[in-house]
Amino acid sequence: MRYLQISFIIFYVLISSILISSATHYVDGKRSISKTEEDDIEIERQLRVLNKKPVKTIITKVGDIMDCVDIYMQPAFDNPLLKDHKIQMNPNSVPGETTNKTISSSSIFRTVPIRRTTRADLVDAKHFLKKTRPIHANDMGGDYLYAEEVIQDKRYLGGATSMSIHNLTVDLDQTSTSQIWIMNGPPEEVYSVEVGIMKSPMIFGDSHSRLFGSWSHSRLFGSWTSYNGAQRIGCFNMMCPGFIQISSAVSFGHEFTQSSIYGQISYDVYLMVSRSQSTGNWWLSMGSSAETSEPVGYWPSELFTQFKISASSVKYGGYAVALSQESTPPLGNGYLPQLDDYKMTAFMSKMQFVNETGGLVDLNPHSMQTKRGPLPQCYDIKIAGQLGEGWFTTMVYWGPGGMVCALS
Numbered sequence: 590m591r592y593l594q595i596s597f598i599i600f601y602v603l604i605s606s607i608l609i610s611s612a613t614h615y616v617d618g619k620r621s622i623s624k625t626e627e628d629d630i631e632i633e634r635q636l637r638v639l640n641k642k643p644v645k646t647i648i649t650k651v652g653d654i655m656d657c658v659d660i661y662m663q664p665a666f667d668n669p670l671l672k673d674h675k676i677q678m679n680p681n682s683v684p685g686e687t688t689n690k691t692i693s694s695s696s697i698f699r700t701v702p703i704r705r706t707t708r709a710d711l712v713d714a715k716h717f718l719k720k721t722r723p724i725h726a727n728d729m730g731g732d733y734l735y736a737e738e739v740i741q742d743k744r745y746l747g748g749a750t751s752m753s754i755h756n757l758t759v760d761l762d763q764t765s766t767s768q769i770w771i772m773n774g775p776p777e778e779v780y781s782v783e784v785g786i787m788k789s790p791m792i793f794g795d796s797h798s799r800l801f802g803s804w805s806h807s808r809l810f811g812s813w814t815s816y817n818g819a820q821r822i823g824c825f826n827m828m829c830p831g832f833i834q835i836s837s838a839v840s841f842g843h844e845f846t847q848s849s850i851y852g853q854i855s856y857d858v859y860l861m862v863s864r865s866q867s868t869g870n871w872w873l874s875m876g877s878s879a880e881t882s883e884p885v886g887y888w889p890s891e892l893f894t895q896f897k898i899s900a901s902s903v904k905y906g907g908y909a910v911a912l913s914q915e916s917t918p919p920l921g922n923g924y925l926p927q928l929d930d931y932k933m934t935a936f937m938s939k940m941q942f943v944n945e946t947g948g949l950v951d952l953n954p955h956s957m958q959t960k961r962g963p964l965p966q967c968y969d970i971k972i973a974g975q976l977g978e979g980w981f982t983t984m985v986y987w988g989p990g991g992m993v994c995a996l997s
């Protein structure tokens with residue numbers, strides 16, 4: 590095992606030294622890649638690992654290229670840690686157990702949709718990770734806002750919430766998220782799984798609201814898209830082999846096509862991350878509500894160390910990043926949060942955690958704390974409390990951003 594891990598790290602260092610000093614330039618509002626220091630052969634090799642030969646290719650209504658690949662041939666299986674991994678088909682099943690012949694025989698030819706990774710996606714994601722600060726347990730930059738329970742030694746097996754969806758445009762070098770973080774480990778060695786809605790031309794090529802997921806580790810090894818000399822090691826979506834896609838309907842990059850209209854109607858999406866009791870895999874589920882949410886896929890327990898058993902913290906919030914340092918993006922619906930009319934604010938409702946026996950429990954607003962930005966006129970966050978039926982534990986957040994926020 591130790592031997593395997595060492596060779597795994599060396600392999601990663603080799604693979605990941607490819608894109609170090611490349612960056613994307615923007616020409617006429619479109620991204621184009623600087624050819625200077627890239628190793629074309631290596632990038633092509635990485636793309637071949639990530640983009641498996643599809644059984645079928647679909648172009649979605651919004652123009653995304655989705656490759657349907659054999660569920661057993663997806664990129665995760667190129668990760669040496671997952672060499673002997675057995676696929677778990679849903680959060681409650683036991684891998685390898687065939688209780689239902691109909692299901693097991695029909696799953697032989699099952700395919701899953703995976704958004705095709707382009708060369709620009711890879712280069713940009715790397716550049717993005719290099720420029721953004723890692724999230725640490727107790728030292729986080731001003732770009733992050735979140736609420737969390739602060740209870741010593743509490744163990745979490747997941748978190749869930751409904752988050753409102755808004756349609757705002759961010760600039761090409763800006764990224765914003767609404768998300769939950771599931772974290773564990775001491776500050777210098779934090780593991781996290783993150784899921785939520787992201788607007789990021791650098792990660793997705795446009796500024797639409799899309800589903801994202803990532804896993805990261807603050808030390809310098811462990812991920813396909815790591816790079817030298819920086820603290821943050823991370824991987825978005827399917828850009829490195831790790832996440833196992835199960836859903837045939839929803840995958841990372843999924844575009845949320847219904848957005849809230851200020852003062853008129855709110856649309857939201859329910860996201861849950863929970864640890865499977867039978868396998869220790871960390872599952873992502875998504876839907877319009879807790880009752881209708883469906884599993885998307887999971888991060889296998891083999892990817893983690895301390896994180897295998899439980900998380901020490903679940904944070905609910907988001908971050909705003911602008912690489913140019915000139916201006917930060919408007920977030921949420923672009924207005925400061927308020928508690929009078931929820932059709933005029935960005936919110937998270939039904940904020941819950943998963944307890945040690947796998948039950949969903951409402952967060953107690955009285956044991957929650959918020960981490961606000963340095964300038965409350967840029968972004969803010971407020972706990973609304975327990976609002977009862979349909980809402981439960983709720984918070985409101987985000988704001989207009991702008992130039993003054995970048996200078997702070």
Ligand SMILES: *[C@@H]1O[C@H](CO)[C@@H](O)[C@H](O)[C@H]1NC(C)=O
Pocket residue numbers: 688689690691692
């Ligand atoms: C197997 O699954 C099929 C389809 O979901 C279902 O109709 C059938 O009752 C299941 N059989 C058993 C033995 O669980």
Ligand SMILES: *[C@@H]1O[C@H](CO)[C@@H](O)[C@H](O)[C@H]1NC(C)=O
Pocket residue numbers: 756845846847848
């Ligand atoms: C978002 O707004 C833009 C510009 O107003 C519009 O073209 C687009 O259709 C909207 N998208 C969604 C998902 O509502």
Ligand SMILES: *[C@@H]1O[C@H](CO)[C@@H](O)[C@H](O)[C@H]1NC(C)=O
Pocket residue numbers: 944945946947948949950
């Ligand atoms: C976990 O939550 C469920 C309700 O969702 C509850 O029935 C169960 O007792 C809780 N378990 C523990 C260990 O608190």
